[in-house]
Amino acid sequence: MRACGRSRYVEDVAYSITPGSLALSRSVLDRAADRRRDEEWLEKAWAAPDAQVTLVAGDKLAVEPDRTSLRLVSPSAAPDGLRVFLGIDHEAGAGQTADGRAVFAVLLDEEPDASYAGLREIGGVLNDREAGIAVNVAGLANWHRVHTHCANCGAHTEVIDAGHVRRCPVCGTSHFPRSDPAIIVLVTDDQDRALLGRNEAWPEGRYSTLAGFVEPGESLEAAVRREVFEEAGVVIGDDIQYAGSQPWPLPSSLMLGFYATATGYDITVDQDEIVDARWFSRDDLRALIESGSMALPGNISISRRLIEGWYGQELTSSW
Template sequence: MAYSIAPGSLALSRSVLDRAADRRRDDDWLEKAWAAPETQVVVVAGDKIQVVDDRSALRFLRPSEAPEGLRIFLGIDRESGAGMTAEGRAVFGVLVSGDGDESYGGLRELGAVLDDREAGIAVHLIGLSNWHAVYTHCGNCGEHTEVAEAGHVRRCPNCGLSHFPRSDPAIIVLVTDDQDRALLGRNEAWPAGRYSTLAGFVEPGESLEAAVRREVLEETGVIVGQEVEYAASQPWPLPASLMLGFYAKATNFDIDVDQDEIAEAKWFTREDLRVLIEAGTMALPGAISISRRLIEGWYGESLSGSW
């Protein structure tokens, strides 16, 4: 296999902000940073983040303009050229209740238009927002947890256990056969003509390569051999996944779908994809997804026809 994902092409894997984790416990520094007029604040409601009127960028507020809510320190913009100290400009998020109005946008909409800095801020903040919404009580004793370390820890006041934001590892893989055809599947809930790569969560005690082989076999009956090559990763905080992309080579090619998650799977040549997409009878994952980039890495160029 000689496929690859173009560097920088994954819309949600780009980040330039220094998260400055060492500052999360420094309350004095955090208060000074919040008071600095150069500091920027982004507001998030659920899994949506506030944007400018034309929806092309995040809306940044001054601390004095920010609404009441849970304050999250996101990091330091060391490339800004301005800031409260020589360190750079601090960036915070504020979590507010509700789902947001028309001034908010989601990652699927914004991922393809945000620049590297803003894409990194968005996935960081939305991931934390989803985590705080769910992990409000201690899993050990049931006590309501308290927010600590600038929004990156929830600590139990009863048993003292610290809870950290989680990312659930999930493999996503484009499998090819001995004729260099690509194996794509269709979820049962999707309309006819929508296809994507195969994916699934990594189980406890399982390597990533083993997860690739298991998921492909479970969903399609296809056996993957020793050729499993890592391609790239993409955070997908909807609500808390980290997608780990692979290319893999099959050793048998008969398809027997599970009829649970996968309703249909097929081997496609590059010509098959071209013809079906041009005819409007096939749609691929959206441009921000790692699935789309895996397919295009195999195909050799960009494709149209997203959903």
């Protein structure tokens, strides 16, 4: 088959990007935004015997000893902290109402210990339900940690809407969790080689697709062209195809994946973010991976799926 218009895909194997193929794009919970201001319902849901709570310290989540699943506790066993309503699990059956099981998070001020883990470590091994919970609460926790004061007047904000809004009691401004859009793109040339680059902070041998934040007033396609040209000096034509998206709450990005075709192939890296960029054929990539001299992004990254979508099958290399 052909995915996202790219060439040379392995027959009968779907390497196109879908929400289920991206570790951090999976979700089961109904976020039930209409319940966030219903204090009576929220209190009943918190008191329900089947309610579940995930614990977050810093940017890490409580996990079970085998570190393959979240540690979910009952509300009565949850320590004190900022309570956030995450949603309803309808698949769990009827809970305290006909809705299903309510799921909350408690954000703690304490430093995480060995019983906590970050998304990079556990995101790829969680099931769909827990992956959705983890991504949601990680993004909220990061937002609450850095938005304690009003950006308009500087006053300390108060938490409302079950943890999804911070309101300023002085000027009345409401502040909402943010997701910063960023493009990430697998560029190919006229020989169907892939453009991969290495960030200056990465060790030798680590390569990935190019990426960057969308600027104000900029379309996604314009961001693709600008970022690729700024980082690698490569000119992109009109063939820009959307592939899929992935939340990346580290701390607050939404990665929007693309495939694009270059019309100019000379590479000039910016020497700021990107210190090396090259065109790789599939044979080049396979040989470098097999020799151990090249490593690709981990399995939770949309970058990895873009590369595998171009390559046509799974790759074994990982950071």
